[in-house]
Amino acid sequence: MIFYLRKQARQLENELDLKLVSFSKLCTSYSGSSSSSQGHRTRDSRSDSLGSSHDNMLVAMTAELEQLLTNLTGVNEKMVEYINIPGGVSHNAALMHTLQRHRDILQDYSHEFHKTKSNFLSLREREDLLGSVHRDIESYKSSTGVNNRKTELFLKEHEHLRNSDRLIDNAISIAMATKENITFQRGMLKSIQTRVTTLANRFPAINSLIQKINLRKRRDSLLLGGVIGVCTILLLLYTFH
Numbered sequence: 001m002i003f004y005l006r007k008q009a010r011q012l013e014n015e016l017d018l019k020l021v022s023f024s025k026l027c028t029s030y031s032g033s034s035s036s037s038q039g040h041r042t043r044d045s046r047s048d049s050l051g052s053s054h055d056n057m058l059v060a061m062t063a064e065l066e067q068l069l070t071n072l073t074g075v076n077e078k079m080v081e082y083i084n085i086p087g088g089v090s091h092n093a094a095l096m097h098t099l100q101r102h103r104d105i106l107q108d109y110s111h112e113f114h115k116t117k118s119n120f121l122s123l124r125e126r127e128d129l130l131g132s133v134h135r136d137i138e139s140y141k142s143s144t145g146v147n148n149r150k151t152e153l154f155l156k157e158h159e160h161l162r163n164s165d166r167l168i169d170n171a172i173s174i175a176m177a178t179k180e181n182i183t184f185q186r187g188m189l190k191s192i193q194t195r196v197t198t199l200a201n202r203f204p205a206i207n208s209l210i211q212k213i214n215l216r217k218r219r220d221s222l223l224l225g226g227v228i229g230v231c232t233i234l235l236l237l238y239t240f241h
Contacts, residue, residue, distance in 0.1 A: 002095070005079045009102050012072040016109050019068065023061050023113070026054075027120040058120070065113050072106050130162065 079099055 002082055005075055009075045013105055016068050019065050024116050069110055076102055
């Protein structure tokens, strides 16, 4: 029974992994299409149309991912219940580690899904707001019937604000990626330092040999400096004699 549940969990995890990648790409393509379409038509006009295939795909994929997460949660709960049955599978370390690993994978996938979904909803809300502003501007232009200088300046300023907003988003993304990279490198350096210290403590002979080498290098440096100093003094005395 436990082996069947583990197999089912792995299948759901693989399917979730593929779906999350597709979901992330779909949200990214939505962001790009929303930005490029500004100035031609607003996002509201697309979402109001019944044939919005992009939005329909996002809704369908969101529902599929939520269902997969629910199924995986149920499988994990069944594994816990089966292990806790009196007289069932013994609580060996390998089995408990495997169960904890499945829990961690479920938590990571849930976090990634909700993060991507939250970012997408924030983006769509912002596009709705900007689209509403643009629509109000177009409505004002059509109602007045004139294309005066103030309206043009306002539209240009609005476009500048949108460009600045995109630049800020890109800068924040780059900064977050840089921070994660630095944190990863710091962890690697700390791990290497810990291993070197462990090796030095484990093999005192190596540590002693390194100290002797350092002392000899320091002594050679002092002797060389003394010889250079004496030669310099003799050269000066000979020059000014």
